[in-house]
Structures are given as structure tokens and as C-alpha cells.
Amino acid sequence: MQNNARRTNTILPRLSGITRTAVALGLFSLISACAQSSTHANLNPERQSMALREVAQKQAGGQRVWCVPYARNLSGIEIRGNAKHWWGKARNTYKRGTDPDVGAVMSFQATSGMPLGHVAVVSDIVTDREIIVNHANWHRNKVSLKMGVKDVSKHNDWTLVRVESQPGRYGKFYPVNGFIYPNVDG
Secondary structure (H helix, E strand, O other): OHHHHHOOOOOHHHOOHHHHHHHHHHHHHHHHHHHHOHHHOOOOHHHHHHHHHHHHHHHHOOOOOOHHHHHHHHHOOOOOOOHHHHHHHHOOOOOEEOOOOOOOEEEEOOOOOOOOOEEEEEEEEEEOOEEEEEEEOOOOOOEEEEEEEEEOOOOOOOOEEEEEEEOOEEEEEEEEEEEEOOOOOO
């Protein structure tokens, strides 16, 4: 009877001390990695308000809403000109790379269907192959918040993506230059 009272429903007491330590370290590493993930970072709420306020003012005045001013206002990346030129213009002023980060601008290449290119701001990271973006003029003259983007590139390097054009529906393939990161020190 005493032996039955000591039984537990966990497997850890039956594992050796070394195995328990390895399992504990593995769990600790997993939790630490999740805690350091960019998904816990947030876009600057003041920048979000300012960017949306400017969009509302433009729409009220009958002006067109474009991706470039919206991305510039939301990210703080001070680049001017068509979206297709942002990647090159960022070269000596902003860090660029292939890893998404909250607040970074995703730079889309110009295509026949999108001859001026496109820029969108990363608002969340879902997985290493899926992010959420906020951007303007994906749908004509509108801001699209919290739209999914999936990396479908052959080498998992974000050079080719599909964008969630309608909730749960991902559209065609779009080539991407990479991500432009805002300067941390202003």
C-alpha cells in the first residue's frame, strides 16, 4: 500500500538525474527563446496614431493614400521616393537584412503589376516563415492592418512572399528585397 501511495503520474521521477537535467535545460532554452522573440515587441503606439491620423486627413481631403508616407510615418525610416527605390536608398543609412523584425520595413521589388514597388511595416512575427504587416494602398487608397505575409522562398530567406489579400486567403507571389531596420538611436 505504501508503494502505491508514492506513485506519481509524472515520468520525471523515473528518469536519471542527468536526463532530468537535460530535459530541464531544454525546456529552459525553449522558454528563453520564446521570451526573446520579436513577437513580444510592439510598434510604437504614438507612431501608429500619427500615421493613421495622416491617412484620415488625406482621405478627408480627397487625397490618395500611398504606402511610402504611411510606412515612413509608422516606422520612422526617413526615406523618400517610390517604394522600388527604398532598398537602394537605405544602403548607407539603415541596416538591411533578411530577417523580419517588428518595426522593420519590408521592401517589395517592382513588378509588372506593381511597377512602383511596395513597402509594408512588420507589426508582429508569427513564426520564422509568417509575419503580420501594416501597410497602405495594398487595397486602393486604404490602410490594411494585421495582414499576414508568408515566406515561400526556396531558401527560407524572405525573397519571395505571398500576402493575405483577404482574411485567410493568400494571393500571388511577390519578390522582396528584404527588410530595412529603423535606427534604434533615432
